[in-house]
Amino acid sequence: MASLRILWRATYNAFSGPRSLPRISSNTFRVSSSTALSPPSTAVVYDHHGPPDQVTRIVELPPVEIKPNDVCVKMLAAPINPSDINRIEGVYPVRPQVPAVGGYEGVGEVHTLGSSVTGLSVGDWVIPFPLSSATWQNYVVKEEGEWYKVRNDIPMEYAATVTVNPLTAVRMLEDFVKLNSGDAIVQNGANSIVGQCIIQIAKARGLQSINIIRDRPGSSEVKEKLKKLGADVVFTENQLEIKNIKGLLGDLPEPALGFNCVGGNAAALVLKFLRQGGTMVTYGGMSKKPITVSTSSFIFKDLSLRGFWLQKWMASDKADECKALIDYLLDLVATGELKYEMELTSFSDFKVALDKALGKLGSQPKQVIRF
Known part of the structure; x- marks a missing residue:
């Protein structure tokens, strides 16, 4: 019970000021700044870092005040990303202070507007922008400037996941080498969500893609799936163990x-x-093995090795460019x-969903929580 009070205080301090009685207009949902409260929220929380399936729990959080510049958002969907798991484990470079609500995208x-x-x-449909924590809950209150309006005529799971994987894909295609229609790119981890996005965005831009996947049962089916998405060629790692x-x-x-998310x-x-003179960009290390270069x-x-971290890029001065790319991806x-x-x-x-995301139930699609 003590830890729940601590968690509530941390969430309360992050999103609100002094509590008071609610007063909500019956016809506009615009609220008086001094009295408005959000609905209570069901949330996935963790009090300390560790294995996500052991340290997370679902709790009820009390309402928080909606200040004049705040927007209360009823969450529709939020994914379980590998980086979400890493934050809970405590191994991600940037992570919220515990106790914390999980989730970083959605x-x-x-639901309710502050008076200003x-x-x-x-x-309106909105996504957190820039990315911020605490999306694994029913209601989130943040200032208006921390939300970005997106189109609402697409499946909600795509709006919920556009900011991490697709944005990484398009950003890497634009930031490192000037590519023209007819050029080619090469990538490993081609079956990942980022890999699938790279294939399709490249195709939309007239680029050709060379794709590498790991050797595993069902690799023939994976090859066909990627080719249907627009991949020009797909190889398993074993196929490439040749001199020429x-x-x-x-x-x-x-x-x-080239893009690397595997290593080794x-x-x-x-x-x-x-x-x-080519360039390889590393954005992940799924094998946990180092990169060795002759x-x-x-x-x-004269090869170049570069790295890409989306969070660092989003913290730069390219916010408007980022929003334009989000719109482009959702289009x-x-x-x-x-x-x-x-x-x-379902929430x-x-x-x-967490067990599936952790791989405890075998290979599974990306898990997206529906609230």
């Missing part, structure tokens, strides 16, 4: 840009494909040019 519907809010209306790896390209040009040998395979790759091929969703596999799970079955 979409919600505007002018840029949003009740019923570029002989497999056929008419495809040597890529100037899978990263070395990306480097082998790159042309003279001396000749630097001296004779691709609306036209059917961007899609990826997800599974919607009441959160523990099942």
Whole structure:
């Protein structure tokens, strides 16, 4: 009980000031700044870092005050991302102070407006911008400037997941090498959500993609799935254990840009494909193995190694550019040019969704909580 009081105080301090009685207009949902309260919220919380399936629990949080510039949002959906798990484990570089509400991405519907809010209306769909914690709960109260309005004529799971994986994909395609229609890129981890987004965004821009996946049962089906998304060629790692790896390209040009989210040998395979002066961008390390680069790759091929971390980029001065890219990505969703596999799970079955996200039930689609 003591830890719950501490959690409430942390959430209370983050979102509100002194509590008082609610007074909500019956016809507009615009509220008096001195008396408005959000509804109580059911939330996934953790009091300390550790294995997510052991340290998370579902609790009821009391209402918080809605100040003049605040917007109370009823959450519709929020994903369970690997970075969410890492934050709970305590191994992510940036994490909220515990006790904390889980989740870092999602979409919600505007429920109540503070008296000074002018840029949003009740019923609008909004996402946290920039990304912020505490999305695994029914109601979230933040200032108007911390929400970004998005279109509401697409499946909610895409609006809930646009800010992490698709934005990473499009940002990496734009930030490191100037690519023109007809150019090629190469990537490992092609079956990841980011990998699937890279394939489709590249196709929409007239780029060709060389894709590497791990050897595992069902790899033939994965190849076909990626080709249907627009992949030009897909190889398993074992297929690339040959000396003349570029002989497999056929008419495809040597890529100037590669993406690595695996590390180890899978990263070395990306480097082998790159042309003279090419660049490999690392945005993950699923194998937990280091990247090893031969001396000749630097001296004779002049390859460059770069890194990408979305959170650092979003903290830069490119907020307007970021919002434009979010709109662009959701437009691709609306036209059917961007899609990826997800599974919607009811909030009441959160523990099942978490087990799936942790891989305890085998390979599963990205889990998205539906509130």
